[in-house]
Amino acid sequence: MKYKLETIPVWDAMHEDTECLFCSLMEKAERRYIDFYLGSSVMNPETRVKVNSVGFCPTHYSALSEEPKPQGLALISHTHLLETQRALGPLQDSLKHIKKGKRAKKIIEQIREVLRSRESGCLICENMEMTLLRYAYTYVFLWGSEPEFRDAVEKSKGICLHHYPVVLDMASQALEGGQQEEFLRTIASSMDRWLSKMAEDVHWQTQMYKSENRDKDWRGTQDAHKRAIHHETGSVRFIKKES
Numbered sequence: 001m002k003y004k005l006e007t008i009p010v011w012d013a014m015h016e017d018t019e020c021l022f023c024s025l026m027e028k029a030e031r032r033y034i035d036f037y038l039g040s041s042v043m044n045p046e047t048r049v050k051v052n053s054v055g056f057c058p059t060h061y062s063a064l065s066e067e068p069k070p071q072g073l074a075l076i077s078h079t080h081l082l083e084t085q086r087a088l089g090p091l092q093d094s095l096k097h098i099k100k101g102k103r104a105k106k107i108i109e110q111i112r113e114v115l116r117s118r119e120s121g122c123l124i125c126e127n128m129e130m131t132l133l134r135y136a137y138t139y140v141f142l143w144g145s146e147p148e149f150r151d152a153v154e155k156s157k158g159i160c161l162h163h164y165p166v167v168l169d170m171a172s173q174a175l176e177g178g179q180q181e182e183f184l185r186t187i188a189s190s191m192d193r194w195l196s197k198m199a200e201d202v203h204w205q206t207q208m209y210k211s212e213n214r215d216k217d218w219r220g221t222q223d224a225h226k227r228a229i230h231h232e233t234g235s236v237r238f239i240k241k242e243s
């Protein structure tokens with residue numbers, strides 16, 4: 001599958017010199033989608049239908065509610081709640097009229113299933129997943145087609161482990177022939193280098209808390225623990241759509 005190229009944002013993120021280019025891009029994408037769903041799109045019938053049926057995950061509901069735009073979210077919540085009432089209606093009726101000796105277990109299971117499916121999706125997560133695939137495709141494509149980008153990758157601080165597999169997966173889609181293997185070898189070596197550097201930095205940071213090292217140079221490792229955690233977990237996540 002070919003993805004649309006996103007050359008400009010990927011190059012821009014590369015120039016930012018961040019801990020992970022994809023984390024930086026995904027933070028921006030998340031911001032854009034939050035603004036989108038709280039903006040005028042909320043009145044668009046097509047978006048309304050999607051919002052009512054899919055909704056948002058807890059992380060993104062809370063991100064939406066932190067924005068100073070209560071009106072948009074009130075509209076979303078109202079119609080989403082009506083849809084939930086509709087889905088639960090018959091089961092609620094059965095439960096309200098349940099007679100002694102009837103088995104409630106099946107109805108409770110069905111209620112759980114309705115609520116589970118109401119909670120299973122998130123429009124922002126879905127958009128972010130597609131966006132990440134386009135960015136990863138572009139990253140690998142540029143590596144294969146622009147020597148300057150390849151140089152920039154070499155000099156960059158790398159990518160986090162959370163985003164590593166999606167980039168590896170793209171080698172077979174964005175590159176042809178021997179370039180795939182060359183990319184995989186290069187990225188694997190770079191990842192090893194980045195990981196060793198992180199481990200080294202965070203180790204030096206631990207040594208600097210010992211009194212005998214009081215006068216030594218921190219070598220810029222005061223925040224190495226934060227960078228190490230970022231490299232392991234990434235800064236922005238989305239829930240994957242169940243397949």
Ligand SMILES: [Zn+2]
Nearest residue numbers: 020023160163
């Ligand atoms: Zn990342």
Ligand SMILES: [Zn+2]
Nearest residue numbers: 057060122125
């Ligand atoms: Zn979400």
